[in-house]
Amino acid sequence: MRNDGRGRDELRPVHFELNYVKHPEGSVLISVGETKVICNASVEDRVPPFMRGSGKGWITAEYSMLPRATEQRNIRESTKGKVTGRTMEIQRLISRSLRAVMDLEKLGERTIWIDCDVIQADGGTRTASITGAFVAMVLAVAKLHQDNKISAFPITNFLAATSVGIDPEYAEILDLNYIEDSRTNVDMNIIMTDLGKFVELQGTGEESTFSREQLNTLLELGEKGINELIHLQKKALGEYIELIERREE
Amino acid sequence: MRNDGRGRDELRPVHFELNYVKHPEGSVLISVGETKVICNASVEDRVPPFMRGSGKGWITAEYSMLPRATEQRNIRESTKGKVTGRTMEIQRLISRSLRAVMDLEKLGERTIWIDCDVIQADGGTRTASITGAFVAMVLAVAKLHQDNKISAFPITNFLAATSVGIDPEYAEILDLNYIEDSRTNVDMNIIMTDLGKFVELQGTGEESTFSREQLNTLLELGEKGINELIHLQKKALGEYIELIERREE
Amino acid sequence: MRNDGRGRDELRPVHFELNYVKHPEGSVLISVGETKVICNASVEDRVPPFMRGSGKGWITAEYSMLPRATEQRNIRESTKGKVTGRTMEIQRLISRSLRAVMDLEKLGERTIWIDCDVIQADGGTRTASITGAFVAMVLAVAKLHQDNKISAFPITNFLAATSVGIDPEYAEILDLNYIEDSRTNVDMNIIMTDLGKFVELQGTGEESTFSREQLNTLLELGEKGINELIHLQKKALGEYIELIERREE
């Protein structure tokens, strides 16, 4: 049994609190175990310069941590005067992933701004951000739909993300918490749709390597976790699911 | 009656949720009406270079807003690469105010880091930050006291902050919400202790002025509000109050 | 008697040298004791983006110190690559104060740039900047008036600023020099018009507090100082006074 009593293929408890903050078009507080992220989706009626006139929309994500989301206080990036490489990498990952399930033409010349602010961190903040941001984005787009600003619902699939890794004691495990993340040498982020297709796969052997067989085990664990996460997203979204399901007609 | 039904001298509903985030030594979510701020207090066992060897402690505050704490999304300061003048002014105000009720010698060579992160804004974010940060600071210092890292409790007084202003329709009013803040030309932040002494007084006539009589009315409203806020702080802090009350012996 | 021989309610000697630098529309060298500030006012025939199309003008202030205006050499902000919080706070204070006596509609879509450059500092640089900048602004606006670019003179009142504080030895005193400023725990900046109305009031107990009675004494000292400063501004401005006095018709 793992340090928090879970089996190798078990997710931590996951909760979505919808409409957590009042101003954004979509707002969700996601908890994955002790990791808590406020995911806000905002709609802006224009796109970045390189997209203007294309008739297509865009999704941009920003990610940040409160200084005391972690055990040790971190220096704010605004105080440093620059965004770190790690933050930029996560921001690019979140926005790229969400774009994979958005029909940008149906969205029209609009930007969806995704803000993921980690208020408490215990491992897996980037995958929790993606899983929560997807729900916030559905809320924001549903609002556009209700207001008749878009005719066809542009989100094509459910999308969730989780991490897997190779623990020195328990071998392949699902959904790493902070302690586990610190002791595994191989960890992988898997982002998948409800049709079981990969959107992103990032496996890293930090000062280590992994074999094809290990990769296969990791992918199976990941797929199991994603299915459970999407099940929970659907439960949280309730009536909104129907909007997305319509894509299959 | 004001736009939210309050009388001229009424505060909005105020709540303190203690230990909101798990890592910081002191953590409080303060709500003042629809304004919500996470106030975290962290203890670091050293002081900035200019204080080293003085035997005295220090308090530093940082303030930030989530991009979508407001009606319109704001650009993150980390993205801009610099902290705005408004933010710096608020940070300096928070730390200066808290230092007025801290015996820095009794604190010893330690820094208390105060992080105020506004997750939802509806006017009065800087005064809510101070009122909440005081409570978070008590929790953090109480932990130092329980761990026997300090012998005498160094916080000398309760401290709270509120805003007052001159409304074109209702004249002098207490605790301005965002709509009121936008229409008043004169607004004033008052920061006071439980002994009725001023720590800070900042009155501004934006494109306007105010007379000595108006000032007196504003100060009376402010004093009433501060007394109520300190009453609520005491209720929230429960057993911890005793630590501060000891100063009077 | 204070360290420079003044009584508690005495200003230091104040001089205005008009047209100190030749290029600006308005230029004044103000001396308040040993504090010397070059105050330049420039007119630009457009406003910042957020004011365009409003038909109203704007006032923006910048404040800086020569590195060796002070006893110890300071690092230039251009070398640091950023403007400090203190500087931003002062800049916001200067521009806000001047806007309180400017009818921005009568000014029309123009920006008045105020540059306050401290060449020698001995306490009270921000209040000297405001008092001097007001005079420079009158000169610049008078030039607009002479050139028939504006029909009605838009400055509505005289404006001056001074500091007051509570000295450990002499109690409440007026117009603090550097040594006094360093030893007082409470200091307050008062900005007022010739009608005795407050434009700004900023009282700070750095690691200290002050009572309502002390506040009242400070306000009386401040009002006395402001009246004397405005008298000196009028003497320096000579014929230009008439332009402002017309507001009362």
Added chain:
Amino acid sequence: MRNDGRGRDELRPVHFELNYVKHPEGSVLISVGETKVICNASVEDRVPPFMRGSGKGWITAEYSMLPRATEQRNIRESTKGKVTGRTMEIQRLISRSLRAVMDLEKLGERTIWIDCDVIQADGGTRTASITGAFVAMVLAVAKLHQDNKISAFPITNFLAATSVGIDPEYAEILDLNYIEDSRTNVDMNIIMTDLGKFVELQGTGEESTFSREQLNTLLELGEKGINELIHLQKKALGEYIELIERREE
């Protein structure tokens, strides 16, 4: 046949020019088709602060493109005043990959600085950088070994990198050039050792997804390419190979 006449599983011509620049301890110009990268490895006899006293070494990589390495001129990052997210992501990838085949304890408290400067770009610059940087790093470490500064040779495996992707016309293909990279929606970077173990796997469906079967085909193409690249590295390194092979004793 692909746009440059290659079959689906063919690499572009690859060359290594050793000792390309005279000052660095290891220097290689790698060409992969029209993509050309100068890879320099420098040895510094100290480690970053967070590693001091650990007895272990470190590898840091920097990546840059000449402004006119590409069809359209790019703005230099030094002119922009900051490093882009893409550059940071590549730098982190290069250094993490090289660390996976370096025994940092055997290296001792030294930093290997890897500089990859792209002088001509035609797709695959990050994988060419890793493949070339490995060779430069071998040269630099061999120099340490010849100078008897390290007793055991610390590089444990050969390492190379390539890209694979899914082309709308040719399906899964190996080693994408710029035109191919622009038209594929799925692309993947694979970094592997000579033992067929993964060091890093980054697959991305930009506005697209990929199935488990497609993943398997991509991994096979990638493995074939890596084997060929390592064969060419060995040919280029000649006598130095023996140093690395010794790891198997």
Added chain:
Amino acid sequence: MRNDGRGRDELRPVHFELNYVKHPEGSVLISVGETKVICNASVEDRVPPFMRGSGKGWITAEYSMLPRATEQRNIRESTKGKVTGRTMEIQRLISRSLRAVMDLEKLGERTIWIDCDVIQADGGTRTASITGAFVAMVLAVAKLHQDNKISAFPITNFLAATSVGIDPEYAEILDLNYIEDSRTNVDMNIIMTDLGKFVELQGTGEESTFSREQLNTLLELGEKGINELIHLQKKALGEYIELIERREE
């Protein structure tokens, strides 16, 4: 004889490799002894804002060194987040010099971007950059001419640059390498046309001075070197020379 066997008035071996990189309109690798610089000239069909509507073109230069172009590794300017004073001075020098032999009206509203990237440094990188950039600029402008985008060839003269200095042992010498540059107290950069006219003359006595007689000797050495460099430029440019020679008709 000097440390590399040259006489006092001898240049190091100079080579030009044309079309070194494929994308730029003009590309040259210049070697002056062990100093190697990639000089790329790019054509952009617009000018900076301050030149718009003038009917004239512009030349902008950027200069950079690979971190390991030198004996000790240098920190990249993109990592520092700013361009050093030395780099800016060199960039301004290169662009100013090239503009002296360009008829900006004949060039039309276009910008020639000059990028000089030093891949190996052994003294004289700024003069080698100018000598090489001139050749790259001829290639880029010849391409404009061949494409009939300009009717008259706008380059009016050949241009080359070299350094001279006063060595403690050998007195006045031509074309300083790095070791010589480090030991001379007086060094001078001379930039001249094929008509023997000065474009720029920068003589500096770093912690030293020089007399009028020494200046004259330095100028004669410089003129001899420039003549030889222009001879080599002509040889490298072959058929393109004729375009420039036409100016004399």
Added chain:
Amino acid sequence: MRNDGRGRDELRPVHFELNYVKHPEGSVLISVGETKVICNASVEDRVPPFMRGSGKGWITAEYSMLPRATEQRNIRESTKGKVTGRTMEIQRLISRSLRAVMDLEKLGERTIWIDCDVIQADGGTRTASITGAFVAMVLAVAKLHQDNKISAFPITNFLAATSVGIDPEYAEILDLNYIEDSRTNVDMNIIMTDLGKFVELQGTGEESTFSREQLNTLLELGEKGINELIHLQKKALGEYIELIERREE
């Protein structure tokens, strides 16, 4: 006759106001015609890291313009967040020039900070800065000498700077004012000692060139101007001259 009535070889009126600001060890307001620069010299009892332990001193210069020193208001470099290339070039020139007449060993491990702040600009601000900064430096070093902190006076020569140029109408002229500076294509800064030796010579043909004969005429004009400037420096410095003259013993 030139636009201000001078002959070709005439300087503008030059004045030195010593001890202009009270805090710096040396302070001078220099006027060269309408150009006015505050030159302050500060002494710091340590040197930059690269000089520590060398037993030698250092001179660092900073140069800045008030935003309204010029006809059009300039943006402050602190607001831009960076120092321009022009400013850096001037700062490097000032400090390099002053070091040429300073015996850094006799100065000991101290830094002389030179601050040149232009309060009114009418051409020749960099040469006025050098001429004025030399006088401020003498005052600061004389103070060190009077305080017996240095045994031998370390300044070895008088030093002054002026500009010369080729005017389209008047040919070679001395000491260009702003209007002249704008219309000449060739201008040259000459920095010389009282022994007639060059410290720096910077001649630039902006979009133009100059012959050897023109150079000779410019050098003669410059030498005449420098001699007059040094004569005025001596008059201003009075008793201090003797300290410098002692070098000839």
